[in-house]
Amino acid sequence: MRRKLRVAAYAMCIRDEKILLARWLDDEGRPEWTLPGGGMEHGEHPYDTVLREVEEETGYLVEITGLLGVDSISRTFTRGFGRRTDHHGVRLVYEARVIAGELRPEIGGSTDLAAWHPLTEVPALNRVGLVDVGLRLWQERPVTGRVTAPADE
Template identity: 65%
Template sequence: MHHRELRVAAYAVCVRDGQILLARWVARDGGRRWTLPGGGMDHGEDPYDTVVREVDEETGYAVEPRTLLGVDSVLRRHPRRLGTAADHHALRLVYDAAVTGGTLRDEENGSTDKAAWHDLGAVGELDRVELVDTGLRLWRERPPDGHLLP
């Protein structure tokens, strides 16, 4: 038996002075990997408002989303309790955003435990989720239809 899950989320690519703002995501198993700041939409929330809220929660910064870079759609299957499985569909809206205020800080009691700026040239050396690479590709390539080719 498969349970279908849809998660819609919004994320920010914030690049400034050759650095990108990332948040360190804490997995259920305790593993930690860098990701774009952002997260799931609340019911009835506009994705623009989601990315502003989530970046503030995870990094302390106020941001202004400037461009919708694209939409990333990922299908995964993962185990659930009692031997069932979930077909998980992650739909991620990725914005180019500029920091307009606030002070860098780490999130407390959330899905991330650290926020930091990283040199663009060093991103490949980070333990990161694939969304970081997808976001950077969207930011660099800026496909007119918001869709990256494989």
Template identity: 65%
Template sequence: MRRNLRVAAYAVCVRDGQILLARSPGPDGTPEWVLPGGGMEHGEDPYDTVRREVMEETGYRIEVTGLLGVDSRRLTLRRRRHHRRRTDHHALRLVYEGQVVGGELRYEIDGSTDFAAWRDLSVVPDLNRVRLVDTALRLWRERPANGHLTVETPPVPQEMNEE
């Protein structure tokens, strides 16, 4: 099985009860909301990655005001071109807090996103979004000292507890 590690950096930019999001086509082509950010280039510092990616996807320059945490996710993917070949994919995502300090909102041209907007925090649960948006907002709200969220497991039904 092929192994792949992707390191990326994302920004949570919140102001006046709104979060800055970008829109990207999902795996099936349906648009989904994502955090501005993306993959680190070889030799690039993640701090520079998040600032570059936010500028590319939204037109804004940001000041990084803190490291909220790290999200690590591992899954097995099937490659589209080689249906029989599987990839053990490990996504390591650094989530920063950012503050807009310049630039103007615009959309990315010929990139991974096609739209950027400020969305009310109250409507985020109703948006078609990637899981990382929820993880990042949880990091922003909870601000765990170790930068790592505890996994919330659903309660086990009572009948399952009985032996």
């Protein structure tokens, strides 16, 4: 089985009781909302990754105001030709605030829309689990930088 490690950085941008999210299409073509951010380039620092990714996906320039935590996930995927991959994702979640720019969708990238959503409406959105992880990190601010139990436990 092929093993793959992916390190990525994401931003929790909240203002006026709204969260900034980006929309991408999953493997089946279904749209899902996620935190703006993405994978690190070789040699890139995660801090620079999150700044670059937020601008690419939303049009905004952000200022990082803190590191909320780190999330780690492991999943097994079956890809083309039935090849199985053991995927390990390490996701750094930063708190950020918008300092400049205009909201716009990403052009030719992995997302197709960016939007502010009221925090009260997030549970009804079709979203990836990272959104819930980010919200818990933002709300709880665990000293370990880690949330371990599901939000409903």
